[in-house]
Structure formats: C-alpha cells, structure tokens
Amino acid sequence: MDNKLAGKTALVTGGSAGIGKGIARSFLEAGGNVMITSRKAEKCERAAADLQELPGQVDWRISHVGQPEQAATVMDETIDRFGSLDILVNNAATNPYHGPMIDVDAGRLDKTYEINVRGPLLWTQLAWSKWLAEHGGSVINIASVGGLKTSRDIGVYCMFKSTLIHMTKQLGAELGPKTTVNCIAPGLIKTDFARVLWDGDRGAAIAEAMPTKRLGEPEDIGKAALFLAADAPWMTGQTMVVDGGEFVRVDSLGV
Template sequence: MNTFSLNNKVAVVTGASKGIGQAIAELYAEYGAKVVVSSRKQDAIDLVVKSITDKGQDAIGIAANTGKAEDLKNLIDQTIAHYGQIDILVNNAATNPTFGPMLNTDADAFDHIMNVNVKGPFELSKMAFPHMMKSGNGSIINISSIGGLSPEPLLGIYSVSKSALISLTKVMAKEFGVAGIRANVICPGLIKTKFSEALWSNEPIADKMIKRLPISRIGTPEDISGLALFLASEASAYSTGSVFTADGGYTI
C-alpha cells in the first residue's frame, strides 16, 4: 500500500465525469490523493465528486473544455487556489465526432479532434509544469489508444491524434525529466465506456474483437485505473516515456 500511496498528492484528471477518467479519479482518491475532477459539464462532475467525498475522501470539481485554452488556465488556477499544488496530471479527455473513412472526415472535424486530443494535453501539461516542478517528482499520464499504435478501422483521424499523443508523451519525458517530472502513456483497447459504445454495443464487431483477445472479454474502466495508479505512484519511479498497452492482448 505504501508503494502505491498517493497521500499528500494532488491529482488533476480530465474527462473524469464517466468511464476511464471517473475510475481513475475514484481510485486515486481511495489511495489518498486530493483529486480535481474535470470534464465539460459541472453537473456531471459534481456527481463524481459526491461519490468520492461521501466516502470521506477529498475531491473538488472544476468544469473545463480541454479544447479551450481559457478553460485550461482556469482549471490550473482554481486547483492551485484550492490545493496549492499539482503532482499528478491525467490527460484523459478526448473526442471523436466522426466514425467512417478518412475521406469522409471534413477539415472542421479534423481540427476539433486534434485540438482536444493533442493540443489540449499539450497546453495543460505546459501549464501544470511549473507547479509540478516545485515538488520535483510530478507524473503526467496521457491516455492514448491502441489506435495510436496501429490505425483502427473507421477511426482514422482519431488514430492519428492518439499516435501524436504517444509522440508528445515521449517529448515530455525527454524535456521534463530534468525537473523530476515523468510522462507515460496508456493505450487502452476496447473498453466498455460510453465513448466506445458504438463498438462494443455492435454485436458483430464486439464478437470479432473478443475472438482476437487472449483475455476473452471487453475491458472495463477499472482495468485501466490500476495501471494509472501505478504510473502516478512511486511504484513507477523509474518509468518515463513508456507506452503501456492494456488491451487484453489485442495487439499481440
């Protein structure tokens, strides 16, 4: 427990009103972190905050659209005003407004995907950097996708954005390491969340994917949160710039 303890740490988790982000926020709180739950809608994050504080754990909710720089600045400013520090940043928020061939993806959709999935983590990590540097042992965890390793069918530009996020993580690891800040990336496979419902709720697609999985089931948000806990804690103190897959063996 001590190795994985997040006592006296402040963690900011984006896209935390549901799914993977919510599971990470709740597990971090369980292991002692003060958690800033962030997503676009205040009412949704308030429910997650309540589920945490009802257990006697510490959390606040700050609404932010990761595609808007002014929202990200407000997220950092309010976190510092309330807790005085930032030790862990999980860039989990993502979007994918299109499902189909790249040729059917227009420029506006492309810009929106890249703005939220890549530029958002880029901007927020830069804003968090000076505050993490004060502690000398910060951890940035970016949530990518197995689509970032090999493009997923009908998710072409989304896959491009997740590939860019993997590269961005490695750049962060190289540049931020001198300040004692680590950066790692998690690439989930098919996880049963609202975001991926179009895939796992489609029986032919789900059955096809399950047949490829050595672990013969679709993943859950909790399958990702445990790995995120490892990367936030001292248990992973010598890991940076690493790409961790959690996909049931899909990419073997």
C-alpha cells in the same frame, strides 16, 4: 489501507465519466486528492458524489480542454483547494469523424486535433509552469491502441492518438528529472464513448476472441494510471498498452 498517493493531488480531465472516473477512483482509493474536470457541471457533481466516500478528497470544476484559459483557472483553483498539483491526467478526447481519412473535412480534422493533441500539450505546459517545473510530479496521457495501428473507420482519431504517444516521448525527454511523462494506450473499454463498438452481440464476440476473454472496465485503466503515478519514478516517455491482450491475440487465420 494502501495510501500510496497520500498528500498528492491529481487533476483529471474528463474525470466525470468512463475511464477518467475510473482513474479518479483508483487515485482516491490510494489516498490522493482528485480534482475532476469536464464540460458539464451535473456530470462532474454526480461523479464527485459517487466517489466521495473513498479515502482521498474529491472536488470538481467545469472546463473544456480546448480552452486553455479555463485550464489555467482550474489549475489555480486545484492548487488553492488541495495545496499542490502533482499529477495531470490528460484523458478527455473526442472522435467526431468516422470514415476513411482521405475523406475527412477540415472542420472535424481541426476539432480532433484541438481536443486530442493541442489540449493535452497546452494543459501540460500550464501544469509545468504552475507546479511541475518547481516541484516535480507526473503527467499521464490517455491515448489508445488505435495510436499504434491503422483503422478502417477511425484513422483520423488514431493519427492524433499516435501524435499523443509521440508527444509523451518528447515531453518525457524534456521534463526530467523531477517530472515523468507517460502514456496509457487502452484497448476497448466499456464506456459510453465506445458503446457502439461493444454494445450487444458485438462486444461478446470481441471479448471471446481476446486472451483475457473480457472487455476492459474503467478500473483496469485506473490501476495502470495508479502504477504510473505512484510506482514508476524511473519510467518516462513510455506508452503502456492495457488492452486485455487484443493487440497480441492470434489473428483470425489462426496461424
């Protein structure tokens, strides 16, 4: 049994489903403790029940990443429950606006910023003051390949994922030597969040065009997160693209 995270504790925002749950699974398989958090108790409870047979210990608390006072409570309870807060995974995000950036309304612009940028920064500040500054550890941000390019429909979301990638560089530069800050930029992963992009024939066509000939699963991101949490002490401020090769595939002109 691989026990790379034995004695370590991770807090995973949006850990009750999709990629966050995949990351929680990888950490638990490696013997770590995981506190799952998201807004809905029933989703958290179900995810924790699904994961409870794994070697690490899992628990859950509800919270909204836009509410820093809830973050403070969840972090205090994580430290009380497991004795440490070594790994923060800023995974939860939202994407309320589809369309050209030029037409976005202030409400959905602010909402995307609040959850996808302000949330990860405030959660990281709290994890830093409550544990990481003294003891060290790692912060893992979940961005998107969208943060590295433009988009027809989700440019606002991509802009803030790009901001998260820059936040990772900046905090990586600031929080050493005991704390690393890294980022994962997933490609298309088969979760509810991205269902509109992969359901039905569209997903099969996208997969066929990819070098790896399949879409991503949450566990693909879980494995990358485990690497960053357990095996990358000399890596900080960086973004790993984990996208099945979509970013580097030969374009449709085939040249």
